[in-house]
Amino acid sequence: MAKKGRVFSGARPTGRQHLGNYLGAIKNYVALQADYECVYCIVDVHALTTVETTQELRQNTFEMALDWLAAGMYPEESIIFVQSHVPQVMELHTYLSMVTPLGKLTDLPTFKEKIRQQPENVNYGLVGYPVLMAADIVLYKTDIVPVGIDQAPHLEFTREVVRSFNYRYQTKVLIEPQVKHTEVLKVLGIDGREKMGKSLNNHIELALTPEETVKRVREMVTDPARQRKTDPGNPDVCNVFTMHKLFSGQDEVDMINVECRKAGIGCVDCKLRYANNLNKNLEPFRAKRAELAARPHYIQDVLDDGAKRARAIAEQTMVEVREAMQLP
Ligand code: ADP
Numbered sequence: 001m002a003k004k005g006r007v008f009s010g011a012r013p014t015g016r017q018h019l020g021n022y023l024g025a026i027k028n029y030v031a032l033q034a035d036y037e038c039v040y041c042i043v044d045v046h047a048l049t050t051v052e053t054t055q056e057l058r059q060n061t062f063e064m065a066l067d068w069l070a071a072g073m074y075p076e077e078s079i080i081f082v083q084s085h086v087p088q089v090m091e092l093h094t095y096l097s098m099v100t101p102l103g104k105l106t107d108l109p110t111f112k113e114k115i116r117q118q119p120e121n122v123n124y125g126l127v128g129y130p131v132l133m134a135a136d137i138v139l140y141k142t143d144i145v146p147v148g149i150d151q152a153p154h155l156e157f158t159r160e161v162v163r164s165f166n167y168r169y170q171t172k173v174l175i176e177p178q179v180k181h182t183e184v185l186k187v188l189g190i191d192g193r194e195k196m197g198k199s200l201n202n203h204i205e206l207a208l209t210p211e212e213t214v215k216r217v218r219e220m221v222t223d224p225a226r227q228r229k230t231d232p233g234n235p236d237v238c239n240v241f242t243m244h245k246l247f248s249g250q251d252e253v254d255m256i257n258v259e260c261r262k263a264g265i266g267c268v269d270c271k272l273r274y275a276n277n278l279n280k281n282l283e284p285f286r287a288k289r290a291e292l293a294a295r296p297h298y299i300q301d302v303l304d305d306g307a308k309r310a311r312a313i314a315e316q317t318m319v320e321v322r323e324a325m326q327l328p
Contacts, residue, residue: 005143010041015060018203020187020196070289081306088314134158148184171324192221217275
């Protein structure tokens with residue numbers, strides 16, 4: 001079937017993926033493959049802006065690729081690769097940086113946030129982060145980028161850079177990518193308050209064993225106003241109930257919605273039901289992950305093949321870019 005265009009998305013190599021990554025990104029990556037030619041990149045160079053020690057980079061890349069493939073990202077069609085394996089992106093980054101006013105970069109909210117987060121390491125790469133991201137996107141002649149609300153300014157920035165480049169060199173070689181706004185679901189961590197994330201250690205990894213999953217789910221914070229089992233609860237403010245709606249059958253969700261409000265079901269029981277349903281849902285993923293983990297060479301082959309296909313597109317773009325710039 002003819003595809004509707006090319007999608008690009010990148011994510012930093014953060015190692016084993018958690019439920020937030022799955023529901024907020026990976027699930028969408030998998031779904032897009034049906035209609036689009038997808039290019040999915042593990043952006044290890046971007047990671048260097050915040051990571052100072054690189055010992056874990058390889059392992060994290062491997063673990064993330066495992067999760068992606070086990071979740072249904074399909075390397076026979078999609079291009080799945082590691083950013084640093086395509087050096088053309090660094091070259092394009094440099095050329096794009098020449099048409100980028102510095103003030104635009106330092107004004108971006110994401111840059112300001114990074115200064116707050118790591119005042120001791122405000123490196124040059126951090127300022128150029130959106131330029132590298134723009135290079136990633138346009139290098140593959142991307143039509144569409146799926147983004148959540150927090151990344152929207154970066155996409156607008158990419159479109160501006162493309163216009164500036166094309167105007168300066170009187171060319172149409174770079175394509176302005178379209179934004180595909182995705183309804184980004186914010187998955188809360190086991191604390192029931194903050195966004196689920198590795199740094200807060202409030203996450204549930206997809207690759208946990210069923211027993212570890214139960215243990216982690218038991219730690220989840222429920223309606224804080226419900227102190228005892230005999231107190232009625234409010235599912236509307238309970239993260240466990242939110243997760244039930246994603247992983248449990250409608251009958252069970254309806255039952256909990258009614259019973260919790262009249263203390264007919266306790267939080268422990270409710271959590272165990274969620275953990276069981278989550279485990280059941282993740283069973284095929286975990287089986288596939290175990291099978292893939294036993295074949296590390298296969299993962300390497302997938303990433304090598306992805307890089308080869310990505311480089312072919314990238315080099316073609318760069319030939320056109322250098323030509324447009326009339327580089328000697
Ligand atoms: P990055 O720094 O590349 O955003 P993250 O691991 O924070 O790395 O996120 C990878 C992807 O997973 C992003 O698309 C992000 O929006 C999504 N994601 C991460 N945590 C959550 C969460 N708790 N809820 C929803 N989506 C999430």
